[in-house]
Amino acid sequence: MILTVTPNPSLDRSYEVLALKRGEVIRAETERTDPGGKGVNVSRAVAAAGWRTLAVLPLGGAPGALVAELLDAQGIEVAPVPIAGATRSNIALAESDGVLTKINAPGPDLSAAEQELLLETVRAQSRDADWIACCGSLPGGLAPSWYADVVMRAHAGGARIALDTSGRALLEALRARPDVVKPNAEELARAVGRPLATVGDALKAAEELRTLGAGAVLASLGADGQLLVEETGAWFGRARVTTVRSNVGAGDSSLAGFLVAGGTGPEALASAVAHGAAAVQLPGSMMPTPADLDPAAVTVTAEIPLDRELREPAS
Template sequence: MTVLTVTLNAAIDKRYDVGAVTLGRVQRVARVLAGPGGKGLNVARGAQLCGQRVLASGFVAGFAGAFITDGVAAEGIGDEFVRVAGESRTCINIIDAAGTSTEFLEPGVTVTADDLAALERRFAGLLPQVDVVTLSGSAPAGCPADVYVPLVRAAHEAGRPVLLDTSGVLLAEGLRAAPTLAKPNREELAALVGADLPDLDAVVDAARTLCVAGTGAVVVSLGEEGAVAVTADQVVRARAPRVAAVNPVGCGDVLVGGLAAGFARRLDLPDALALGVRVSAAAAAHPETGRFDPAFADTLEVPVTVHQS
């Protein structure tokens, strides 16, 4: 069973552990962790740690791109990236002694129409080899707002489930192609529907409007509360187990990796959601972004409730 992840705006992810941050002064970093990043690569790690074979595609460029692809290969993830001109971005996450996270995200490369055409060809060629597809994150300059639409449609034509995890206009446009599953967080969903979502009922109602419009399922991540999955006729709530969180960055991506693994295994939605929430919680307890200890994840219990509607 194979998962194909797409990361249009891949990055070097760096974590800086510091005692405190004082603006206007030299900052001493106690520890640095660096590795391939971007939402889709966190998804890739999550799916791989769930036991799936993973292929990773998207755009990379320059010396930073070589660092990314070398790291991907070292992790045993298949490198199917399209090389473009420029330099891939670096994203820095600063963690202070109180555990507060502050992120600096570079914009990334600029791609051309030829680059986009090359990606679509690579993507189409990979679809017969995989069981499920994930499309994650922001897009570099040069990508149209509907950049995910032809990828979603190609996956549908190949009979492959496709999971979309992005935000803003990329999410709004991508939903027009009716992905199998969309995974906004509460804030992203609120922005999409243009309304506050003060409680779970409001979240469910907003998610159901997307299902009515054609999306198969909407999974809304709720942070330490877990996640809720909504379809046209079902609501599934998975509560997150309590863990000693040390790095919340990338946990939503690991959730998608768990969901992708569940789809690859042909689990039903409640079981796939439970798997995703379990590994997401385990990732919060791990210092490295997008990673978790599978043995620890297996010890976590995720209560799931299902309501028909």
Template sequence: MIVTLTPNPSVDHAVVLDSFKRGGVLRAIDARLDAGGKGVNVSRALAANDAETVAVVPVGGHQGHLLADLLGETGVNHRDVPISGAIRMNVSVLEPCGTTTKLNEPGPVLSTSEAQAMVDATLTAANGAAWVAVCGSLPPGVSTDIYAALADRVRARGARFAVDSSGLPLRAAVETRPNLIKPNHEELAELVGHQLPTLSDVLAAARELVSSGIQIVAVSLGSDGALLATKDEAVHARATITTPVSTVGAGDCMLAGLLHGLASDLPISEALVGGVAWGSAAVALPGSSVPTPDDVRRVAPTLSPELPLSLELGH
């Protein structure tokens, strides 16, 4: 089982336009609502692929009730932590060319007792889990070391600990030497303090973090695929999506596929290929939709026989 914690979940409202004009009156050609937030997306992708998961989420306000309903409708087992404030409603504007514009609210202010209740719920769910993944930004009022404070307590329950965040929460968590971190290209650059224009630079940064005691560093690179580094090996995989629809949640689906592979004791390279397949399949779907097994089977990721170290990223 894979447990996720999403301290700042949302209801995601995706609106599809045939064209975008700033300041105009725009009429949507399609729209959808999904349960959102990085860890929520991970659990949704796992559940859609018949993998056991539990999503720990704070729930408050009308949006919180809607979030719980949406999770139930998609078959995600969830543990709700009641809070007094209303969770976020995020809006994504999708254009036919594949461009996505996101409008994210900050989230509710959580009290100390509400934050502690999230920690307690996560630790309870961690008993018997293969992985606990803590994901995303933190709402106002939550200490930036909440992920770091969970690391050893999760591992004491026999689960491995994964972090997918950015900024200060990620930096604090890295000091605890989690079993896995999954930054994207920009988050990794921010973490190491300098730009990473090529795959060689990303590999060097990943190996630096591995040498500090992190077992697995997996870096999502958008259309350039993903790189994974451990103490003993480094692998790169990518897939081509000819008609991208939405990038919302693609990195979360990549993490879901990767953790699913690792929890199934697949070799590192196969787990990465699976992660890239899940993430790439998500790009071909609207809004923050997560891929089903049929969607994943339509993707054919390739594992680089040799690392393309000179690859310039983002081009």
């Protein structure tokens, strides 16, 4: 079972439009409403892959009730933590050329009592978990060290933990030695404090995160591929993608693919790449099923192209 923790979930509304024109009325071609937040997306992708998952998340107001309803409809177990504030609502606009514009609300502040209840719920629900995936930004009220506390409690209970966050929350958590961290290129650059122009730069940055405490680093480089750096070696993976419809949740789908394939080694990286590639070819934040995956389009190699320039250098 894979347990996910999403401290700042959302109700995500996604629209496909031909093109954005500022100041004009734009008619959407399609629209979707999905439960959102990084950890929620990981649970959705894990469930789509046929695995059991449990989502721990604070929920409040009408948006929170709808998030719980949508997750239940997808067969995902939910351990809700009731809060006084309303769950945030986000908007994603996907243009026909693949450009995505996102508007993310900040989310409600959590009181001290709500924070402690969230931690206690994670502890109580994690007894049967093979992995705990802690994902996303921290809402108001939670200290940057909150994820570090979760990591220490998870390890004390014998669970492995995967972490997908950024900034100070990531750096604080590294001291607690999470088993896997999953930054994207921009988050990786911020963590080491310098720009990344090549795959080799990203490899060096991932190695630095390991020296700071990460057991393994699964780094998403967007269209350029993914890196896995762990104690036993380093690998680089890519996939052929025919059409990009939306990259909302693609990184979360990658993490889910990585965890359901064991969470270590080149086979897990291949699964991560396949899941991420399938997700960007689906509308909105729709998560791929096994039928959407194309393992034949994936290549994984230990011969990392160090000099390959990143198409979108991270700074």
